[in-house]
Amino acid sequence: QSALTQPASMSGSPGQSITISCTGTSSDVGGNKYVTWVQQHPGKAPKVILYEVSKRPSGASNRFSGSKSGNTASLTISGLQAEDEADYYCASHSASGNCLFGGGTHLTVV
Amino acid sequence: EVLLVESGGGLVQPGGSLRLSCAASGFTFTNYWMHWVRQAPGKGLVWVSRVDHYGSDTKHADFVEGRFTVSRDNAKNTVFLEMTGLRVDDSAMYYCFTDVGWGQGTLVTVSS
Numbered sequence: 293q294s295a296l297t298q299p300a301s302m303s304g305s306p307g308q309s310i311t312i313s314c315t316g317t318s319s320d321v322g323g324n325k326y327v328t329w330v331q332q333h334p335g336k337a338p339k340v341i342l343y344e345v346s347k348r349p350s351g352a353s354n355r356f357s358g359s360k361s362g363n364t365a366s367l368t369i370s371g372l373q374a375e376d377e378a379d380y381y382c383a384s385h386s387a388s389g390n391c392l393f394g395g396g397t398h399l400t401v402v
Numbered sequence: 403e404v405l406l407v408e409s410g411g412g413l414v415q416p417g418g419s420l421r422l423s424c425a426a427s428g429f430t431f432t433n434y435w436m437h438w439v440r441q442a443p444g445k446g447l448v449w450v451s452r453v454d455h456y457g458s459d460t461k462h463a464d465f466v467e468g469r470f471t472v473s474r475d476n477a478k479n480t481v482f483l484e485m486t487g488l489r490v491d492d493s494a495m496y497y498c499f500t501d502v503g504w505g506q507g508t509l510v511t512v513s514s
Contacts, residue, residue: 343501381447389461391449
């Protein structure tokens with residue numbers, strides 16, 4: 293069982309927007325700004341798409357946006373494209389000094 | 403461009419040791435904590451270890467505590483993971499990452 297809770301799978305159609313949630317506690321997601329989202333295509337290394345809740349690293353698509361409310365962080369992907377089909381993981385620093393991951397969400401674009 | 407390049411993985415027998423390295427470039431290395439994460443085939447990402455900006459504070463997951471040691475050399479922009487007492491279930495792809503980037507991984511296989 294992962295420390296952060298994400299839906300196991302989601303699906304959307306091209307052009308739609310979807311939001312993936314990541315729920316933790318006040319000791320991790322709710323207690324600091326260090327929430328990261330990564331995208332992983334099959335057989336590839338993960339890639340950071342958002343850090344510090346809502347910041348995009350250089351090269352990341354502006355179709356990815358992030359937010360946080362209480363102990364839940366959210367990743368929104370707008371204008372879904374076939375290339376967005378991948379696994380998405382959230383991660384958060386925790387008060388204990390370690391880093392927690394979600395179990396991952398498999399996004400299917402149908 | 404943020405670049406993290408891992409090396410040092412390989413095939414090792416149970417009980418053996420390996421030292422992983424991760425060379426970083428494209429960002430101010432001392433501004434960030436550095437982490438190691440692993441992923442077994444078909445499984446999710448599992449956090450392993452982290453080191454703070456200057457190497458003075460480290461944390462490890464319970465399942466590697468006492469066997470793995472994380473460190474960094476800020477003069478060389480490199481983070482290390484010293485792994486001892488390796489077990490079959492330590493077999494995985496090991497990635498280094500920071501808030502702004504991930505490496506491509508190095509494969510560790512523990513088998514007799």
